[in-house]
Amino acid sequence: MAMIAATGTVAVGLLTAFVGTSSGAVASAPHPGWEQSVRGGSGAQPQSGAKEGKRPAVKRSKPKAVPKSSRALSHHSAAGGHSVALTLDDGPHPEWTPKTLDLLRKYQIKATFCLIGPNARRYPQLVKRIVAEGHRLCDHSVDHDTGMDHEADGYQKKQILDAKSMIDKASGGARVYYYRAPGGAFTPYSRRIAADQGMRPLGWIVDPGDWKRPGVDAIVQQAKEQTRDGAVILFHDGGGDRSQSYEALRQYLPWLQEEGYGFSFPKA
Template identity: 35%
Template sequence: MHKHQLLTRRRAFAVGAAAVGAAGAAGLFVTGRGKETASPAAPAAGPRAARRPLKPSAYRLQPLTGYGPPPSVPGLPPVRRAPLLRVSGRGRTMVLTFDDGPDPRYTPDILDTLAKYDVRAMFFVCGEMVAANRDLLARMADEGHVVGNHTWSHPLLTRLRRSRIRVEMERTSDIVEAAYGERPEWFRAPYGAWNRAAFQLGAELGMEPLAWTVDTLDWTSPGARTIAARVQNGAAPGVVVLSHDAGGERSQSVRALRDYLPELLDSGYHVTVPRRQPA
């Protein structure tokens, strides 16, 4: 299957699959050493919603995780019951993340903007995209960005057997290591659809789970100005922003980054990549 067909299929599936974890569900904020507080419900999408600030949202993260955590393995990240939803807020720190790439049509422009402002970001990549664009991961490594695991083909993990989830994750970690130079230390479930197997297998592969608190909804093509406004209105210490550099037409995301990044920096935010937090 050609790359553009893969991208089209994946994004079309996302429209239906997002409802699996959405439905107005509340997630969990993980702060400090695992303290949990209820997150606010997400605002509805649409023209009116685009004109008002998005509250930090975990609407795709209704926990499919109502299990006691299994034993941790020495030397590997602990198995968490929910993904990390924010990082240290010291110094007005924010994290920018980009999913589904790398895509040669958009990822280089995003990297150019980040380089212009000397900012590091996180890229949660799909193995099938890395296979055709290894040079972009080499550039990410050279420029200090963090590359995370977003599975090989972007499936809905909650519909897969455990053995298939392992293949999706492990195969991606292997190709990231070959192209980037290191195995990924962070994992994000496609569509934010987490389950017990994803947390367990991620930990077994040496990865921490990371979600987001501000969703730009850029995959709905709301316009670059709306995307930028959602980031600016959602800015706060410890916020993790979700955007995309692949999976569809992403020129709006490219233009939005050019607008909001200098604004964040001028406002005193330190945009950087996270470090692992203790459980």
């Protein structure tokens, strides 16, 4: 099985996201699948973390110290062993999030939902349902900017904290366990900001490329080939038409159970 889903060439700028992670951590591959930019653009994102020209270097300030273990990217399930941790990005979405929640309830699986701040604010009833049904919340920024690793500290901080505030308000104050940078565009600074707020930076190992909509069969095949013990799995329930993601999950989840996999949350 593949250790990581490589959905494209990893941009050089993205590699800085993983400096200072714990030894043996696996760097997440980019997945710029956000198709409806919250900031009002066309929604088209550069493929595989590509950037629109060179940006000037920015001076990094130092947030207060937090334990290194809290800043390291989490790529594995908390239970370990023959288990996996399912995560769902870019929601909540008024069509695909309810369907996904129904599917998870059918198979009695708990997952982590990585929410875009304005989407959480727009659909608070879905955020509350996610929490009520025993799933966990993850901060996935305000604008899903896959170039965040090249932005100034103040911009990164605002993207993380403003999204968390929106999620907090939508959920009624439920704990936000994780922060996942858009497209995996972490920096040492953003990881420390997240950890300071009690959010573990969240990576992944399995990325079946569902955000590209390559077809249900391709998504399922990639997911199965990449699955391994303890893996965090990346899927999407928001960011556009997720009919392929939903149908792929409908086939993939029972396969996981047939293969004897248990389900756990990611290490927090």
